[in-house]
Amino acid sequence: MLTLMVAAQITYPLTVEELSHKLGEFSLGPIDLALASGQCIALVGGNGAGKSTLLRCIAGLISPRSGTIRLSGLPSSLPLNRRQLAYLPERFSPPHYLAGREFLNYYLGLCNKRQEISSDLLRTLLLDEKDLSRPVRKLSKGTAQKLGLAAVLSTNRPVLIMDEPFSGLDPEARLGLRTAMADYARQGGCLFFSTHLFEGMDDFVARMVILHAGQVRFDGSVASCRNNARKETLEQAFLHLIHQS
Numbered sequence: 001m002l003t004l005m006v007a008a009q010i011t012y013p014l015t016v017e018e019l020s021h022k023l024g025e026f027s028l029g030p031i032d033l034a035l036a037s038g039q040c041i042a043l044v045g046g047n048g049a050g051k052s053t054l055l056r057c058i059a060g061l062i063s064p065r066s067g068t069i070r071l072s073g074l075p076s077s078l079p080l081n082r083r084q085l086a087y088l089p090e091r092f093s094p095p096h097y098l099a100g101r102e103f104l105n106y107y108l109g110l111c112n113k114r115q116e117i118s119s120d121l122l123r124t125l126l127l128d129e130k131d132l133s134r135p136v137r138k139l140s141k142g143t144a145q146k147l148g149l150a151a152v153l154s155t156n157r158p159v160l161i162m163d164e165p166f167s168g169l170d171p172e173a174r175l176g177l178r179t180a181m182a183d184y185a186r187q188g189g190c191l192f193f194s195t196h197l198f199e200g201m202d203d204f205v206a207r208m209v210i211l212h213a214g215q216v217r218f219d220g221s222v223a224s225c226r227n228n229a230r231k232e233t234l235e236q237a238f239l240h241l242i243h244q245s
Helices: 002-009 051-059 100-110 119-124 129-133 142-153 171-186 220-229 234-241
Strands: 014-025 028-036 041-046 066-071 086-088 159-163 191-194 207-210 215-220
Touching: 002 028, 014 051, 028 051, 028 066, 028 215, 041 171, 051 086, 051 159, 051 191, 051 220, 086 129, 086 142, 100 129, 119 142, 119 171, 129 142, 142 159, 142 171, 171 191, 207 220, 215 220, 215 234, 220 234
Parallel strands: 041 191, 041 207, 086 159, 159 191
Antiparallel strands: 014 028, 014 066, 207 215
């Protein structure tokens, strides 16, 4: 009875049903996913596995050939329903003519967010006043990436989609981002992100989806990925799963 009650409380703000897409000779899917609130879910795969294509389909930047994407049970194609989702692309580049804080205020204004960005989040992502006052064109790749991360995390939308969010970040910044992502999930958010990095996954990732050649090869917890493959490290488990027949 207790198990049934707990299961009934799980909410899935993002569901993907029978999603398929074809780009040239590459085929994605069919893919079925139900992503829960309060979790960070990692999408892992090699180059060309289809990670960015899947995330762009979910974000509405690509129309899949078939399948349905739902946000809180409603089709994601509904304009008002899309406000439940925020997306950070892999190649993020804020407008070069704006200062850092101007960009953040502009972005949050587009999302109808009037409050100031959280100083705690800025500290966690290692963004200081000097960074925010400088023009974006004078920022390093990593600092510009942190601006995008701060913007998306500040929307407080139920679903966040991030494509390679750790790109360009140094080890200290990656640790800060993992902390910020875990904080977002603890507040009930659903964060689906792609990555090539296995560093620290045990600490903040509730679930791993391994994509290979357009197909899901594994979907489950980090611990079960390692245990099912009977490997000591996630890297070894990942390689075992994508190379098995």
